[in-house]
Amino acid sequence: MANRITLNMITQRSIEEGVAMEKGKTTPEYFEACSIIEMHDDDVKALGLVPNQLVRVTSECGSVVVKAVRGRQSLYSGLAFIPQGVWANQVVPPRTQATGEPQYSGFPVTVEPANGEKRKSALELVQGAVGLWRGDQ
Amino acid sequence: MPKKVENVGCPYCGVCCDDLVVTVSDDGKKILEVENACAIGNQIFHHATGGERIRLPRLRQPDGSYKEISYDEAVDYAAKVLHNAKKPLIYGFGSTNCEGMAAAAKVAEKAGAVLDNCASICHGSSFLAIFDNGYPSCTLGETKNRADVIVYWGANPAHAHPRHMSRYSIFPRGFFTGKGHKSRKIIVIDPRHTDTAQVADIYLQVKQGHDYELFDAFRAVVRGHEIPDVVAGIKREQILEVANILKKARFGTIFYGMGLCHSDGRNHNVDIAISLTRDLNDFTKWTIMAMRGHYNITGPGAVWSWQYGYPYCLDLTKRDIAHMNPGETSSVDLAMRDEVDAFFNVGTDAGAHFPIDAVKHLKKHPWITVDPNICMASEISDLHIPVGIVGVEVPGIVYRMDNVPIQYRKVIDPPEGVISDEELFERIHKRLCELEAEEAAKGQVKAAPEGVRAESEP
Numbered sequence: 001m002a003n004r005i006t007l008n009m010i011t012q013r014s015i016e017e018g019v020a021m022e023k024g025k026t027t028p029e030y031f032e033a034c035s036i037i038e039m040h041d042d043d044v045k046a047l048g049l050v051p052n053q054l055v056r057v058t059s060e061c062g063s064v065v066v067k068a069v070r071g072r073q074s075l076y077s078g079l080a081f082i083p084q085g086v087w088a089n090q091v092v093p094p095r096t097q098a099t100g101e102p103q104y105s106g107f108p109v110t111v112e113p114a115n116g117e118k119r120k121s122a123l124e125l126v127q128g129a130v131g132l133w134r135g136d137q
Numbered sequence: 138m139p140k141k142v143e144n145v146g147c148p149y150c151g152v153c154c155d156d157l158v159v160t161v162s163d164d165g166k167k168i169l170e171v172e173n174a175c176a177i178g179n180q181i182f183h184h185a186t187g188g189e190r191i192r193l194p195r196l197r198q199p200d201g202s203y204k205e206i207s208y209d210e211a212v213d214y215a216a217k218v219l220h221n222a223k224k225p226l227i228y229g230f231g232s233t234n235c236e237g238m239a240a241a242a243k244v245a246e247k248a249g250a251v252l253d254n255c256a257s258i259c260h261g262s263s264f265l266a267i268f269d270n271g272y273p274s275c276t277l278g279e280t281k282n283r284a285d286v287i288v289y290w291g292a293n294p295a296h297a298h299p300r301h302m303s304r305y306s307i308f309p310r311g312f313f314t315g316k317g318h319k320s321r322k323i324i325v326i327d328p329r330h331t332d333t334a335q336v337a338d339i340y341l342q343v344k345q346g347h348d349y350e351l352f353d354a355f356r357a358v359v360r361g362h363e364i365p366d367v368v369a370g371i372k373r374e375q376i377l378e379v380a381n382i383l384k385k386a387r388f389g390t391i392f393y394g395m396g397l398c399h400s401d402g403r404n405h406n407v408d409i410a411i412s413l414t415r416d417l418n419d420f421t422k423w424t425i426m427a428m429r430g431h432y433n434i435t436g437p438g439a440v441w442s443w444q445y446g447y448p449y450c451l452d453l454t455k456r457d458i459a460h461m462n463p464g465e466t467s468s469v470d471l472a473m474r475d476e477v478d479a480f481f482n483v484g485t486d487a488g489a490h491f492p493i494d495a496v497k498h499l500k501k502h503p504w505i506t507v508d509p510n511i512c513m514a515s516e517i518s519d520l521h522i523p524v525g526i527v528g529v530e531v532p533g534i535v536y537r538m539d540n541v542p543i544q545y546r547k548v549i550d551p552p553e554g555v556i557s558d559e560e561l562f563e564r565i566h567k568r569l570c571e572l573e574a575e576e577a578a579k580g581q582v583k584a585a586p587e588g589v590r591a592e593s594e595p
Contacts, residue, residue, distance in 0.1 A: 123516060
């Protein structure tokens with residue numbers, strides 16, 4: 001069992017994210033729709049994860065804690081998916097291949113169990129990044 | 138007596154469904170029911186009157202809290218930020234009407250700003266490929282009425298454009314496609330077995346980031362050349378089978394999405410998709426279409442191309458001389474290089490959808506958000522200006538993903554006192570003109586950069 005594995009990350013829309021986004025990005029629905037990672041069963045087993053265990057995902061430019069879930073839309077071993085949104089964008093590299101478009105799909109991340117850590121809210125992540133987070137108000 | 142409003146356009150995705158029926162309370166203040174919309178469109182309408190809305194602009198205070206201010210004060214603040222900035226960036230416009238986009242462009246030109254829209258992080262690559270290679274496209278109506286083979290490549294409409302398949306591509310019965318789904322072949326190509334792949338006749342699980350190779354293999358086969366046993370994770374036999382279906386189609390459409398634009402290769406993936414479409418036209422009729430995301434993200438491309446000749450990434454720092462050069466004048470690149478000194482987030486949420494590093498860079502400077510709702514951008518802004526929701530409270534022109542303009546209507550009034558994007562930008566423009574005039578009266582006119590036709594300025 002590995003402590004940490006490297007996967008190829010993609011981030012795209014999910015309908016749950018779309019509905020929750022329109023309801024509001026500070027809602028529990030948005031939190032549950034977007035602070036997740038979908039992985040192949042082989043990769044889940046390789047890390048020895050139990051269902052819904054929190055994991056830390058780290059890329060070349062950042063790191064975020066999300067919940068590992070079994071997605072309805074299957075992917076192959078080695079590929080991982082976080083729905084587009086606040087959590088995904090903590091790790092999306094801003095490099096654009098001179099097109100303006102960040103590397104939203106196809107960048108390496110490491111995934112490891114996030115023992116004793118919590119998922120942060122959207123507001124804490126974004127306001128925290130720019131020095132405006134003042135704790136749960 | 139509640140009133141039913143029919144043929145309402147939906148302000149969610151690029152499909153621009155215009156068959157919604159919205160029931161409004163008899164006092165005209167509450168949306169009671171929305172028929173025909175998808176789950177996301179439904180949420181937009183109900184959200185408009187379902188909870189508390191921001192009714193006044195909010196200005197960030199030294200202690201980090203927000204204080205409500207008047208629209209006049211907000212317009213003055215916004216105009217002064219633009220006036221004082223050397224190179225402001227005005228970005229967004231996924232969710233507003235063309236009238237608002239045109240007014241914002243007037244402001245950008247007056248302020249000498251960079252003007253960009255969400256295509257910059259979405260289908261911008263498609264523009265680059267289309268410039269290079271053309272766009273053998275069609276309208277969604279032609280696909281509905283004629284297409285017997287549909288390809289979704291790197292696109293997942295079941296999640297991102299929920300009614301695309303039922304209105305235009307897979308299920309509807311059209312003029313020459315009377316049997317609907319039964320008469321069509323559906324091919325889905327994606328690294329994930331998506332919910333869209335569930336309805337496919339053939340699903341190809343392409344290896345992520347290897348789309349270009351698979352397009353190349355299809356081109357080789359269509360042109361009669363040999364290919365290796367496996368390309369991009371797909372077996373040769375499957376490629377031959379699909380290539381044969383593509384060649385024998387009566388009319389086909391390739392719908393492609395972010396799987397091409399967000400992966401390695403970007404515009405080159407789209408470029409070769411267009412080339413395959415062109416090759417297939419040696420045999421039969423094939424078309425290609427970008428699955429544009431927001432309901433009017435095609436709009437700024439149309440409006441600004443008409444105004445300035447470029448669809449996105451417009452550098453208007455020389456005012457009436459526009460130039461466009463993604464990589465240089467694109468929002469995320471400008472942010473990462475710290476080349477802009479003020480940021481307007483309009484009808485989008487860069488706070489949630491830009492990589493967080495880009496957000497941090499932009500936040501070093503004044504950040505103003507123009508949006509009806511609370512979002513991540515509004516919650517880190519120096520100033521948040523609420524506006525009416527286009528398609529719900531504000532009418533206007535929008536462009537569907539196939540470049541067809543549609544007149545959207547409003548079904549209710551905006552909250553009392555809340556103005557439209559168009560009115561807001563017209564007022565900011567007026568205030569900018571006043572600030573310039575005030576400076577001119579003091580003899581402090583900003584020197585026009587060399588080579589600029591300053592005489593055309595009023």
